[in-house]
Amino acid sequence: MKHFTYLFLIFLGLWWTSCKKIDNFPMPSETIKGKVVDVVTGEPVLTDQGSEGTRVRLMELSWKGSANPEPFDFFCMKEGIFQNTKIFKGTYNIRVDGAFIPIVRINANGDTLADESKTLEINGVTDVEFKVQPFLKIEWVGTPTVANGKVSATIKVTRAVSRADFKAKIAPMGNYSDQDLDDMLYITDVRLFVSESPYVGFREKDDRFTTIVNFDKNNTDPELRDFEPKLGMPYTITSQNTIPAGRTVFIRAAARINYATENIKRHNYNEAIRVDMP
């Protein structure tokens, strides 16, 4: 039994000594930060936080440990800005994908038509700005009103990229017909997201109160067939059910067109506002 204990101690000693070699890679400490702005107005492109929002994709080109760099993804904050403070020093390609004209455009043969991604050295605090063309712009009109536990908000939706510009940029990506492009430009839904969290959006919504207005060309209700005539006009949207008195909720409006960037149909948003239920 005594031998056993000695043996155990010897192995324990061996095991401990083998820990000596320290991880020889310094912790990543560089910072990449930036924002995604509307090329016309310079305003940030607001988004959801999560996989249906604006995605930032880093590819470390200076890493030679594998044949191809692995994408490193993270997501924009709802204000359209992003920051990551734990990045290894190196050369990176950075692209963003969201509810705006793709900055990297590839045609049906896989050839690159346009590439506005950025390749740069990340060292210290590196700041980048992407100028993009969002699909839609959503603005609050006035302040939301509250009655009977329901929030009513008026919004104005406009196209931030003109139909013609959209068609010119998207058509070569798949030799799309004009009919296809009109289908893509069709506004499929307008929403009023409600949540008790300020990070309200597609991923953070309360189904009980959130209102989704879907548009469908074949809808029996003519009001729900096409949002196009309502563009630029005040449009009022009301939450569902009764939000209990005394609660604080955050609301945000969003709309999207029938076009997927990186295979996800993403919404454009306006800023979240706080509503205190009386």
Place this chain on the structure above:
Amino acid sequence: MVMKTKYLVFIIAIAGVISSLSSCKKFLDIPPQNIVGEEDLFANNDGMKLYLSRIYSQMPFEDFKYSPARQFFDDWLVTPGTNEGSSLGRDAGEAMTSEGWARNGAYWGRAFNLLRDANNLLEKLPAYKANFSDEEYNDYIGEAYFARAMVFYALAKRYGGVPLVTKILQYPENEAAALEVPRSTEEETWNQVLADFDQAVANLPETSPVKGYSNKYVALGFKSEAMLFAGSVAKYNKITGFGQKTKVRVIGFDPGTSVAASKKYFTEAFKAAEQIILSGKYALYKKKWAANDKEAQYQNMVDMFFDASSSENIYTKDYKWPDLAHGFDAYNIPRQLMGGNGYSAGNCPTLDFVELFDGIAKNPNGTIKVLDANGNYILFDKITDIFANAEPRLRANVILPGDIFKAEVIDIRRGIFTGSVAGGIAPLRAVNGATNYTIGGPQTYNQVDAYTAKGAFAGKKSLFLSQNGTTHEVVTLPDGTKMNAGGKSGPFGTSDMTAAFTGFAIRKWLNPNLPQSLVLEGRSEQSFILMRYGEILLNAAEAAAELTLAGVSSVDGHDLLPEAYEAISAIRERAGADPLAGPGDVAGQNGLMLIRKERRKELAFENKILWDIRRWRTQHSDQLNGLTQSDGAYYRGLYPFYSSVANKYFFDAGFEEARKRFRITEQEYYFLIPGGEVSKSPVIDQQPGR
């Protein structure tokens, strides 16, 4: 003398060493005897039996050992139907967005083992052809093609384009780097599936030489299913993109070729199904069926899943305790008949599924009619009255409240209402006087006014519930007898979900003759029907309807619409559904929708429908009680209540109490390639955009 002996010893020693060295060569240079090689296996039919056993044990069959959450070769908590919307379960019931928590890992890794065995057979068997008759040889080659087709099909429906490894990769003869095979396009992958099924059909015999082996019609059956999948993806898929490393369109079809491809695949699907129909070897199971006899039609559809001699079975996966058994009965048995492992009711059909069937009184929007013209509950004398005229197929799929199973009345009751019935009973889901049947309404009946004695019931508790299967609120009825609030099989709300928490239990596949003492995990041995004639008819009808929409009216001299009409009519007649008005019913877009609905009714719980809603690309977009699964959607249940005052039953229809949320994003129609495979290979691409 001394010197001489020394020399002698030395010489003997040297001689000994030399002779022992040279003899090494002869004695030890033999193949290891514990490794069985091709020359042994491919020597005769007994050896081939072993080889094929290994192939079949790896086949990606979606049977009683398959679930979307754990994928293949795992029979724990197997509850088919819980991810396709037909039912919900405590341990399952959500959209399929990935390969779950597969204990066996993603199918990607496993697929290539079987693929190698199949390629090995195809490449090496020709050298041993002399050991077999032509018939035997062709059968084995056909089996190899069938296995390969099944692997590529299972991969393609999960990942889109995959590496088309059709030769044995020689390792270690070649460096690993030289053996890397990139993913092909999705179109090339489906073409490979088609080619391999065609080779299988050409080589396989008319009937399986050994039970469990494939045959020509098995291959044709799966071919029609696979081609329907390919045609649907070509037509409906919107997700596409190029691999980052290879610039290959690894998912989706080229917009320039998709229309022609979809037409080609639908034509192949139709032709394969038609070949089975014309062979006359199979027929819908109708042994006990009798026209206008709902009881006989119902019993016929229950029996067809247990009759080994069924003319409908094209291919079954058989089980035999103790060698190979499963636990379907243990996981899915109604609560009151629960077996020793403590599982039950893992598979609770949704009201949305039940409403698909005929013979139920419905509202104009297709939902079940539970309220009268004044908005109060309709009262029924018996709990079974609401489904008294239901389509027999529904009862063969689902145990409805008050139905008989294993000679017992299955007692499904949510609670007892003791309130007044004068002027009618108003809908129960009200909190503080506000009735709300939307997602914002009360989640469980524990919250409603009648239970909490608020609102219209202020100070007058009128609803009694059971919170689980052992502690009941007990109500004394007007005649003095006592009654538990909840039924023996539930539902008990969200606190005990090992009961019929949607108000229904499953009947399909449940063995009606298994003694309760044997309702255990790993004890059931009923066969799983992998391919049956009913599906062939549905495949033919759907392919025909799709081709008609694409402007094709006949294939090989068969007029498509009449064929589709005949197929659907036969299915509906056997099921006891209302007859169709005429061939116009299956024409056009509405006709296609009718055929799809028929499929959901006929093939529910058979591991088919989830793949159907995925290939139709409707899983994320279909409206489901006001929401879509891309936003997160919920199913409904039907909850029976007993009114003690009236001695009658009423039913409350609405969102099911567990609020199982189904959520999928469009890009999840293609599963992620396992990250390790992508990072270690210079050519394997991750799904574009992910």
